[in-house]
Amino acid sequence: MIVPTRILNIVVVGIGGVGSALVPKLSRYCQFLPEGIEVKMTLIDGDEYQEKNRGRQAFHRLGNKAEVTVERISAEWPRIEFVSFGQYLTEENIEFLLCEVDNDSGVPQDTVVFVGVDNNDTKNVIDRYAQGRENIIVICGGNDYTDGNVQLFVRKGGKEVTQSLSTVHNEIAHPTDRSPHKMSCEELAAESAPQLFFANETVSVLMCWVFWHVVEHPAFLNDPAFAELFFDMEIGKVNSYQRHPQPPPTKE
Amino acid sequence: MNFTREELAGKSKLELKSLIKQSSLDVAFTNMTSHPELVEAIMQAQEKRDAAAPPPAQEEAPPVGGRQRGRARQQLEEDQRPPEEDAPPPPPNGNGKAKKKIRVACGASSGQYPVAGMTVGNIRQELRDILNIGSEHMPRVNGASVDNDYVLKEEDSLEFVRNAGDKA
Numbered sequence: 001m002i003v004p005t006r007i008l009n010i011v012v013v014g015i016g017g018v019g020s021a022l023v024p025k026l027s028r029y030c031q032f033l034p035e036g037i038e039v040k041m042t043l044i045d046g047d048e049y050q051e052k053n054r055g056r057q058a059f060h061r062l063g064n065k066a067e068v069t070v071e072r073i074s075a076e077w078p079r080i081e082f083v084s085f086g087q088y089l090t091e092e093n094i095e096f097l098l099c100e101v102d103n104d105s106g107v108p109q110d111t112v113v114f115v116g117v118d119n120n121d122t123k124n125v126i127d128r129y130a131q132g133r134e135n136i137i138v139i140c141g142g143n144d145y146t147d148g149n150v151q152l153f154v155r156k157g158g159k160e161v162t163q164s165l166s167t168v169h170n171e172i173a174h175p176t177d178r179s180p181h182k183m184s185c186e187e188l189a190a191e192s193a194p195q196l197f198f199a200n201e202t203v204s205v206l207m208c209w210v211f212w213h214v215v216e217h218p219a220f221l222n223d224p225a226f227a228e229l230f231f232d233m234e235i236g237k238v239n240s241y242q243r244h245p246q247p248p249p250t251k252e
Numbered sequence: 253m254n255f256t257r258e259e260l261a262g263k264s265k266l267e268l269k270s271l272i273k274q275s276s277l278d279v280a281f282t283n284m285t286s287h288p289e290l291v292e293a294i295m296q297a298q299e300k301r302d303a304a305a306p307p308p309a310q311e312e313a314p315p316v317g318g319r320q321r322g323r324a325r326q327q328l329e330e331d332q333r334p335p336e337e338d339a340p341p342p343p344p345n346g347n348g349k350a351k352k353k354i355r356v357a358c359g360a361s362s363g364q365y366p367v368a369g370m371t372v373g374n375i376r377q378e379l380r381d382i383l384n385i386g387s388e389h390m391p392r393v394n395g396a397s398v399d400n401d402y403v404l405k406e407e408d409s410l411e412f413v414r415n416a417g418d419k420a
Contacts, residue, residue, distance in 0.1 A: 018420040116420040123416075142417030147360060149416050169416045170390055177418075195419050203417065230414060232360035234287055235264040239360045241411065246396050 007038045007109035008215075011098060013089050013126065015045040015065040017056040017200035018116030018141055018207075023069055024058075025208050026114075027077040033215070040081045040109070043069055044097060046088035046180060056197045088181040089122060094129050098136070112214060114207055115140035118192070120175035121182070127153065127165040127172060134158050137214055137221070140165055141207050143199040147232040150206040151243070154221055162227040163243040202231055206238075254298045260291045264361055266381045268294065277301070352406045358383040359414035367410075373400030375410065385412045 010026060012019050023043065030039045045065040049057065059065070060072050064086040074082040089097060098111055115126055115138060123140060130136045133155055141150040151168065154161035166173035180188060206229050213220040226240035260268065268290040272279045277297040281290060351366035356375060361383040367375045372391045379385060389412035391398050404410060 014420050016420050118418060118420045120416075120418060140416070142420050144417050144419060147417070148419075149359070149414070151416065165416075168413060170413075171388075171415050171418075193419065199417075200420065203420070230359040232264075235360060236261075237360040239357060239362055241357075242395065244395055 006036065007040060007107055008033070009109035009111045010039065010041045010114070011044065011111065012041065012114045012116065013044045013122070014116035014118070015043050015069050016047070016053075016116065016118065017195055017197070018143070018203045019043070019045065019114070020057040020059070020065070020069060021201050021204035022114060022116060022207055023073060025204060026211065027073055027080055029208070029212075031077045031079050038081070039079060040083065042083040042085060042097065044085045044087075044089050046086060056195060056200055088179060089117075089125065090179065090181055091125050091129075094125060098129065098133075100133070100135070110135070110137075112137045112139065112211065114211075116142070116203070116207075118142070119177045119179055120169075120172045121177055121179040123165055123172045124175050125179070130155060131160075131164055138165065139207050139210050139214075141203040143195065143203050145194065145196050146199055146234050147230070148199055148203050149228060149230045150203060150210060151229075152210050152224060152227045154224065154227075156221060160245045161221060162224055163245055168228065168243055196233075199233065202233065206231065254302070255294070257291060257295055260294055264382070264384065265290060266384055270381055272297075354404055354406070354408055354410060356383065356410045356412075358385045358389060358412040368404050368406045368408075370404055371400060372398060372402045372404070372410065375404065376400065376412065383412070386414075389414055 008030070010030070012023055012026070015023065023041070026041065030041070033039065043066040047065050049059040049062050049065055049068055051062070053059070058072075059068050061068055064084070066084040066086045070082045070084040074080070085097060087093070098113060100108060100111065113126060113130070113136065115123060117123060126138060126140075130138050130153060134157065136155050138153040139150065140153070142148055151165060152162055153164050209229070213224070224242070227243035228241040229238055230241070231238045255271070263271070265287050268287070269281065271277075272281070272290075272294065277294060278300065279290075279293045279297045281293065285293075351368055353364035354367050355362060356365050356367065356379055363383070365375075365379065367378070370378075372393070376385055376391070391400065391402070392411045392413055393402060393404070393408050
């Protein structure tokens with residue numbers, strides 16, 4: 001039995017259009033990582049698949065998105081330890097879900113959090129938690145109809161390597177929407193704005209771009225060449241931005 | 253000045269619409285007109301305008317292989333020709349020097365523009381349609397937040413931070 005030298009703890013928050021496109025890609029890649037790396041993948045979502053989701057999301061039966069996805073994919077990628085958490089991520093459960101050590105073995109783990117949620121409130125919860133962590137990698141993506149972005153937030157040794165989600169995006173620092181667990185049944189049942197399947201897929205691919213750098217290029221985490229990508233399908237462009245932490249303003 | 257199909261394809265819908273208005277091309281469009289349709293319409297309007305214009309003074313290049321070269325091909329060859337040594341200098345600004353272009357970006361759109369000496373607020377107004385800059389997009393210069401009164405320097409780089417995608 002190979003004793004793992006490293007646990008790669010992947011947490012995917014949101015298994016909707018982006019998450020359900022992302023998980024198979026991550027799984028296929030992680031299945032063939034070098035020996036010695038133990039891979040754990042936790043899928044988190046309190047929502048349920050409905051027939052109306054078929055245009056953008058892959059599922060073999062109705063039910064909780066996290067549970068159904070783990071059920072569908074775990075047999076195909078046996079190297080990965082899949083865990084489903086069928087509730088929404090909240091301020092109360094985030095510490096347990098994104099623990100710095102493995103809950104079972106106590107072994108320290110490298111945590112990479114993929115955020116594919118449709119509300120800034122949840123992004124704000126994750127971002128504030130991540131800002132208090134010694135080490136963490138957050139890859140957050142979202143889209144509008146034909147454009148979107150992926151942002152990387154890295155903390156290493158207690159210091160920011162890139163700017164946090166809230167530092168760059170005011171709408172995440174001060175969300176005006178609410179996490180689903182705070183919404184009423186009527187609000188949850190309300191129709192959301194239409195989305196384009198290809199935009200979800202593009203977000204998932206750009207998240208994979210970032211993840212590939214994180215896993216295979218250790219120098220990237222010391223000085224990322226980019227920390228945010230914006231794409232626009234209408235004009236056929238992808239732009240990258242560095243998000244280096246800014247020094248505090250000097251007093252005159 | 254005519255644009256090649258490649259140059260037009262690299263512009264946003266807003267840039268193409270702005271180009272149509274500035275060059276008085278005979279192109280009709282609506283909000284539903286797609287990007288490829290705009291490119292095609294501009295190419296056709298340019299050809300129509302050239303056909304109506306008087307012929308150029310110099311001789312045209314002889315046909316290659318018995319066929320007249322297409323206009324796109326001619327433009328490509330002109331672009332690849334090395335610059336002439338005595339080419340006229342770019343038009344100067346008020347102090348006699350050509351303005352250095354500064355990178356201005358918003359999301360996936362970006363470009364180099366002669367905006368040194370302008371305030372962020374003025375640049376937002378000037379490039380609002382070309383770069384699709386919303387009023388809520390916060391400005392950053394060289395990665396640091398600034399307000400609309402900040403005056404751009406030649407070595408600066410300006411970004412209007414587009415909102416993160418809020419669907420998934």
